[in-house]
Amino acid sequence: MKFPSEWTQKEFLQNKKVLEAEGIKVLLIDTILSPIEKTDTVVYNPYELNKEPRGSVFVFYCDSGKSTLNRLEEYKKRFPLYNCISLKGGRGYWRINMSVFDE
Template sequence: MVDLNVDEWTQEEFLRNKKELEAQGIKVLLIDTILNPIDGIETTLYAPPLLKNEEPGSVFVFYCDTGKSSKERLAEFRTKFPDHVCISLRGGRGYWRKHLRV
């Protein structure tokens, strides 16, 4: 069972939870807030008007370079996207290991 009442997911948690949630029909998006996509995984550019069109209940996992500012902005994201689950990627882009798989 995936806990969606958290502020952060590690990369491993993101990969594991994405697989489990998408098997249940819940979309999980890795949101790029710094205009710098992560190699080896699909990312979605932070564009609020487009993100608001995503299915209610979708999970948005925001990342920045270190994970610090995306975590600090969670309240803003949650206000902006009340119909979606908003989580920060712990360590951000800097801690992403492109060969880590689950």
């Protein structure tokens, strides 16, 4: 799978389901110390993130998605063994009750 620079919440939820079924870990990374309700997030900690399995997907979020998109190249350099993506719209556009179903 080729990874874009950004995923919407819907793309995140759909791709997470598909990738985890293939054995690829997908993590939602909190860069602002503000977890999103009703979903699993991991606080940005480079030391701990480097312990994740190679090939994992890191989806970084901030309040609006702009800061993480601007820093995406920095994240890619810091985590060359992982796939780094920014969450489009960030925490502000996250819909707590959104879910995806198999078609």
